[in-house]
Amino acid sequence: xxxxxxxxxxxxxxxxxxxxxxxxxxxxxxxxxxxxxxxxxxxxxxxxxxxxxxxxxxxxxxxxxxxxxxxxxxxxxxxxxxxxxxxxxxxxxxxxxxxxxxxxxxxxxxxxxxxxxxxxxxxxxxxxxxxxxxxxxxxxxxxxxxxxxxxxxxxxxxxxxxxxxxxxx
Amino acid sequence: xxxxxxxxxxxxxxxxxxxxxxxxxxxxxxxxxxxxxxxxxxxxxxxxxxxxxxxxxxxxxxxxxxxxxxxxxxxxxxxxxxxxxxxxxxxxxxxxxxxxxxxxxxxxxxxxxxxxxxxxxxxxxxxxxxxxxxxxxxxxxxxxxxxxxxxxxxxxxxxxxxxxxxxxx
DNA sequence: TGTTAAACGTGATTATATAACATATCAACC
DNA sequence: GGTTGATATGTTATATAATCACGTTTAACA
Numbered sequence: 001x002x003x004x005x006x007x008x009x010x011x012x013x014x015x016x017x018x019x020x021x022x023x024x025x026x027x028x029x030x031x032x033x034x035x036x037x038x039x040x041x042x043x044x045x046x047x048x049x050x051x052x053x054x055x056x057x058x059x060x061x062x063x064x065x066x067x068x069x070x071x072x073x074x075x076x077x078x079x080x081x082x083x084x085x086x087x088x089x090x091x092x093x094x095x096x097x098x099x100x101x102x103x104x105x106x107x108x109x110x111x112x113x114x115x116x117x118x119x120x121x122x123x124x125x126x127x128x129x130x131x132x133x134x135x136x137x138x139x140x141x142x143x144x145x146x147x148x149x150x151x152x153x154x155x156x157x158x159x160x161x162x163x164x165x166x167x168x169x
Numbered sequence: 170x171x172x173x174x175x176x177x178x179x180x181x182x183x184x185x186x187x188x189x190x191x192x193x194x195x196x197x198x199x200x201x202x203x204x205x206x207x208x209x210x211x212x213x214x215x216x217x218x219x220x221x222x223x224x225x226x227x228x229x230x231x232x233x234x235x236x237x238x239x240x241x242x243x244x245x246x247x248x249x250x251x252x253x254x255x256x257x258x259x260x261x262x263x264x265x266x267x268x269x270x271x272x273x274x275x276x277x278x279x280x281x282x283x284x285x286x287x288x289x290x291x292x293x294x295x296x297x298x299x300x301x302x303x304x305x306x307x308x309x310x311x312x313x314x315x316x317x318x319x320x321x322x323x324x325x326x327x328x329x330x331x332x333x334x335x336x337x338x
Numbered sequence: 339t340g341t342t343a344a345a346c347g348t349g350a351t352t353a354t355a356t357a358a359c360a361t362a363t364c365a366a367c368c
Numbered sequence: 369g370g371t372t373g374a375t376a377t378g379t380t381a382t383a384t385a386a387t388c389a390c391g392t393t394t395a396a397c398a
Contacts (some may be wrong), residue, residue, distance in 0.1 A: 069379060071378085071379080074354095090316070110302070222384085223385070
């Protein structure tokens with residue numbers, strides 16, 4: 001099975017298993033409980049390799065008997081996000097599996113507005129222009145959201161072009 | 170009256186009037202209707218110099234008899250955002266008046282998580298590392314959201330420190 | 339002044355997220 | 369083994385954010 005990952009086609013049936021196993025290991029090492037719901041939510045996000053909303057994930061959990069109420073999925077997402085296994089895409093109110101779980105990192109995202117595919121790329125923290133501005137203003141940066149919206153290569157070729165939605169910023 | 174603007178104290182009773190007049194001019198020049206609701210929403214955002222939610226704005230409009238239903242404020246915000254007079258802060262689902270209305274620009278934001286003060290700063294478009302990554306991936310960036318969260322100088326001094334909320338990204 | 343497009347008023351609904359509280363599970367310790 | 373405390377889950381209800389649909393009003397302009 002292939003799907004988009006960072007906009008490049010690749011076989012990722014193994015990539016899901018690898019990533020889940022990796023997170024499993026990290027949780028053991030840190031004494032965190034990688035429970036069935038948390039594991040399944042991570043899998044669901046890895047399967048898609050795109051941003052999915054909490055209620056979309058909840059629908060899947062519900063069909064599988066793993067929980068049917070919003071707090072179930074929000075708690076699992078909260079766990080996964082707070083430990084760096086999943087990122088929240090603020091511009092979509094949606095979530096995506098982290099490409100580098102465990103590596104403490106700041107990430108930027110390229111988000112396709114047509115298919116919601118998400119590519120994650122590392123980014124500098126504080127070294128850039130924004131960091132300089134912040135220091136000059138006496139502002140202490142704790143976290144940053146960097147999300148670029150556009151059209152991924154696949155959707156550019158797919159035709160039936162839709163106009164850009166109005167810029168957000 | 171003084172308030173925070175870019176985290177610096179300054180008199181801004183004039184700054185509100187100036188900005189509204191400036192936007193008024195821009196609308197005339199572009200044949201846009203700067204209606205009472207739209208004008209008032211912009212003023213409300215300028216008065217605060219911080220991010221405010223749509224329903225917070227709506228409460229004020231309601232008290233003034235300018236509209237009581239969500240679509241009223243969302244339509245006004247949609248107009249203001251789409252013409253670059255207001256920015257949406259995705260991380261807060263809230264809105265802030267633009268510091269440079271009319272100048273077509275990409276902006277980054279420093280957002281205080283305690284008082285929701287927002288400083289806007291210009292940012293490079295496409296020239297940086299993210300732009301390079303995007304080009305290499307064949308991704309066409311149309312818009313970018315750059316939001317740094319932290320504590321502003323005022324709140325740092327104000328004591329009663331609250332711990333950082335979990336990182337979002 | 340008649341025509342048309344844009345903006346507004348309003349009620350309902352959808353989407354996203356959290357509060358509050360009861361129950362269950364698990365590990366540490368006695 | 370039983371108790372205890374911490375963490376996770378189940379469930380109901382509700383809060384918050386945003387949009388839809390449709391009819392009316394207003395503004396621009398021929």
